[in-house]
Amino acid sequence: MAGGSASPGRSVTSRALGILDAFDSSAPRLSLSEIAERSGTPLTTAHRLLGELTGWGALVRRPDGRYEIGRKLWDLGLIAPVQLELRQVAAPFLLDLHTTTRDTVHLAVREGVSALYVERVSGRESVPVVSQVGSRLPLHATGVGKVLLAAAPDDVVERVLGALRPVTPHTVTDPAVLARELAEIRRRRYARTSQEMSLGAASLAVPVQVERAGGPLAVAALGIVVPPHRRDLSRLVPALEMAARGIGRELARSREFH
Amino acid sequence: MAGGSASPGRSVTSRALGILDAFDSSAPRLSLSEIAERSGTPLTTAHRLLGELTGWGALVRRPDGRYEIGRKLWDLGLIAPVQLELRQVAAPFLLDLHTTTRDTVHLAVREGVSALYVERVSGRESVPVVSQVGSRLPLHATGVGKVLLAAAPDDVVERVLGALRPVTPHTVTDPAVLARELAEIRRRRYARTSQEMSLGAASLAVPVQVERAGGPLAVAALGIVVPPHRRDLSRLVPALEMAARGIGRELARSREFH
């Protein structure tokens, strides 16, 4: 009878941490049984581990019994140097763009075959919140993603072209169409998405480049989302390009010292 | 010979998590031995736990061998609902203030006897970075802190007055002086710090209030930091008050639905 036969192999610690993997931006509040199921942990074990995680402050218990991420992880997350240099350098430029245009501006980097949004200044007009800081989207699904893809190594491009899952009803799913778009982006130095018009916004994105010995190196993409009733997208290109060049210049300078 | 005699009592999990406690905004990169010392963990044990934490992604190893907070914790931290509602409601107001004044604007809440900065928009002129989002400062040491203190329950005020440690050379350390300042803040509805002039900036802070049955309830403080060469602080009061009222109103409205 009674339990016993300890864990199936993984270490205690990674088992506890695995619990945290159940949490996600699309599932920020979870009940005990949901967590147990999502993390593949026996209910009782999950219960105990949750107790410890809560005790430490990694999680907090809501009045309704569900768990959510606690202060401690917020504190620690804030000091994570994820693209720290880029974010610090870029922040003033994003704010400047926001001040002059009043629109939503965001900055993303490539992480594998995803675009990772690392900074964002929200505009007043409510646009869909898909580019939340920390969120990841497939490279082929957004303007900044395509810009990053246009500058990515060939093997990455091929991997993306090989698996074009639709994200919105308007996502390109034809590899030939996307390849043509990428060529166009490389030629014009900016991407312009009309696909997302249906979401109530149009967007524009440009590459951020750092000058290096051996040619420029794209490290990020700068995007702006404009409400649909303003169609003066093209007039924004110079401002965006200037900001992108400014970020690249400052980044190169700050790296010289290091 | 050989080790053995397992842990002194605490659970495995909390021991591993305790390792993370060694990290701090003032010490974001640590070596193995620093971590072992800071967390009071035997060197060998710390080494193993660090391996597990790194394997999961809570920490990453830098080329020089030091550890720092990794992507995973960043991701999780971003979905922590720490003052989520307040931050979402306040963000547009902070941006508006920044757009019109170009100065650094920040928002803080009270957490015990500390002011916790939860949102910030940095101005172009570089002011000291003490109000980084996530950082905590004693209530008596800053403008927003004093505003929060002025609205805090009596027991909190007494606790603070009882232990006035100096933070900068200009921090008030005399309880009587601070008590008079607090009375002044309650009367005028805003705080104005001249103490921090030496740091190269002057600041202004107002309470953010939510209307409730049973009188207004201060929940946060809104502050602005102005470079010293602009002395038109008083002209900012109306704009700040309007923003603070706006935040309070929106917050009350969004809570009605809930």
Add this chain to the structure above:
DNA sequence: TGCTCCTCTCCCGTCCAGCGGAAAGCTGGG
């Protein structure tokens, strides 16, 4: 160059704390 000091890594015997099935609380809906 040889020495010392410091930090990191691997090894391994002991022993205890994690494990999780079972069953008892606790809600809330029908």
Add this chain to the structure above:
DNA sequence: CCCAGCTTTCCGCTGGACGGGAGAGGAGCA
């Protein structure tokens, strides 16, 4: 009222955590 689903407590078994020791790898100094 009864039942279904979720949460919490209980507890004996066992396998993995523990950490001292030794040695490798470097940095600094004479």
